[in-house]
Amino acid sequence: MNELIKMIKYFNNKKIVIGVTGSIAAYKAVDLASQLKQRGAIVDVIMTETATKFIHPLSFQAITHREVVVDLYDPSSEIGMDHLVLANQADLFIVAPATANIVSKAALGIADNALISTLLATEAPVLVCPAMDGDMFQKPQIKNNIEKLIEFGFHVLGPNEGRLASGNIGKGRLVEIYEIQNMCRYIFGIKGDYRGKNIVVTSGGTKEHIDPVRYISNNSSGKMGNFIAEAARDRGAFVQLVSSSLSAKSSAGIELKKVKTADQMLRAVELASTSADVLIMAAAVSDWKPIDVSEQKIKKDGQKEISIQMTQSSDILSTVLKPGLFKVGFAAETEDIINNASEKLNSKGLDLIVANDISDDSIGFESDYNSVTIIDKNGIAKQVDRSLKYEVANLILDEVLNLYV
Numbered sequence: 560m561n562e563l564i565k566m567i568k569y570f571n572n573k574k575i576v577i578g579v580t581g582s583i584a585a586y587k588a589v590d591l592a593s594q595l596k597q598r599g600a601i602v603d604v605i606m607t608e609t610a611t612k613f614i615h616p617l618s619f620q621a622i623t624h625r626e627v628v629v630d631l632y633d634p635s636s637e638i639g640m641d642h643l644v645l646a647n648q649a650d651l652f653i654v655a656p657a658t659a660n661i662v663s664k665a666a667l668g669i670a671d672n673a674l675i676s677t678l679l680a681t682e683a684p685v686l687v688c689p690a691m692d693g694d695m696f697q698k699p700q701i702k703n704n705i706e707k708l709i710e711f712g713f714h715v716l717g718p719n720e721g722r723l724a725s726g727n728i729g730k731g732r733l734v735e736i737y738e739i740q741n742m743c744r745y746i747f748g749i750k751g752d753y754r755g756k757n758i759v760v761t762s763g764g765t766k767e768h769i770d771p772v773r774y775i776s777n778n779s780s781g782k783m784g785n786f787i788a789e790a791a792r793d794r795g796a797f798v799q800l801v802s803s804s805l806s807a808k809s810s811a812g813i814e815l816k817k818v819k820t821a822d823q824m825l826r827a828v829e830l831a832s833t834s835a836d837v838l839i840m841a842a843a844v845s846d847w848k849p850i851d852v853s854e855q856k857i858k859k860d861g862q863k864e865i866s867i868q869m870t871q872s873s874d875i876l877s878t879v880l881k882p883g884l885f886k887v888g889f890a891a892e893t894e895d896i897i898n899n900a901s902e903k904l905n906s907k908g909l910d911l912i913v914a915n916d917i918s919d920d921s922i923g924f925e926s927d928y929n930s931v932t933i934i935d936k937n938g939i940a941k942q943v944d945r946s947l948k949y950e951v952a953n954l955i956l957d958e959v960l961n962l963y964v
Contacts, residue, residue, distance in 0.1 A: 570744075587656070604620075631673035647682075658689075689705065689715070691731050716742045751794035757797050757836050762802040764803060765803050768820075801831060802818070832881050839887040890914040911934070913931050931955075
């Protein structure tokens with residue numbers, strides 16, 4: 560995954576300002592700055608005076624290789640006296656952690672430090688990530704001020720529930736760093752070329768039970784479908800991800816619907832597709848399922864063989880017939896790739912099919928890489944050489960957009 564982080568620059572050359580306030584969670588902002596830097600962002604940090612009581616500015620300077628602003632009127636700072644420099648340059652302003660104090664000042668427009676002065680001056684999108692004691696977060700004054708920020712167009716993420724600095728369990732923890740990153744990607748994608756589009760994506764291999772502990776499934780990690788969902792979200796789409804993959808997660812812009820069997824996936828896809836523009840079936844749906852499922856674990860009892868009668872599972876692509884729905888299928892093949900995929904495209908009434916050779920161990924399944932052939936209804940094939948699955952996902956979305964529009 561480290562190689563993947565280095566190669567996929569989600570935030571390449573994006574200018575992101577992180578505002579750090581006086582919370583015990585301030586140390587987590589160092590990790591946030593580091594993660595964004597690794598992903599290609601240009602990161603500037605503004606700290607309140609109280610934030611420096613929890614963590615030294617040098618920690619951020621070592622990570623970002625840029626000067627940290629604390630005092631708005633520091634004559635030795637190149638940018639400290641001119642908060643408009645960072646305000647005007649920012650592509651995104653993140654306040655993490657955001658204390659009750661800073662939330663209230665932002666809501667009321669009280670600009671008495673470098674962080675708030677820059678925040679109120681910027682035209683960039685603002686993401687506020689509250690972190691405070693649970694009892695404090697529940698106070699009506701704080702809730703009203705958070706609602707004001709949302710009315711003003713700020714994005715608010717969190718807080719999460721868990722153990723707090725006080726030792727109590729409650730809602731007040733700073734959200735996880737990966738959640739902030741996903742929200743950033745959602746914010747950057749709002750004006751993307753898929754804005755306004757509703758896309759249903761499936762991922763993972765469905766499971767058809769034989770008994771309570773055994774099942775029949777297809778070999779699939781779900782990575783390709785999950786990357787398609789992320790790429791579509793990153794380009795502005797609202798994504799409904801129907802998945803049996805354990806690695807699939809709900810996040811900003813991606814609504815996860817967990818399923819296990821082919822029948823469950825069919826029902827979820829049918830429901831999700833009622834409001835969808837595009838359906839991308841990247842899941843490896845089991846073709847067969849047992850006719851009878853034992854309610855108890857099947858014992859060996861000295862048997863050396865067992866027979867299981869099977870019947871065909873739901874054919875999701877053929878069943879979902881919403882008018883105007885652009886349908887994309889996948890064909891995992893071991894031989895005669897193009898012909899087999901083209902036959903599947905025509906028999907299932909697809910607009911596009913993505914074929915890949917699963918006999919190549921260097922791609923597919925658990926790998927972060929894939930090599931595919933994209934085929935449309937006119938039989939025109941586009942070969943995508945071995946690339947990261949996230950990049951393959953974007954190339955597939957390019958073809959969908961070209962044909963759909």
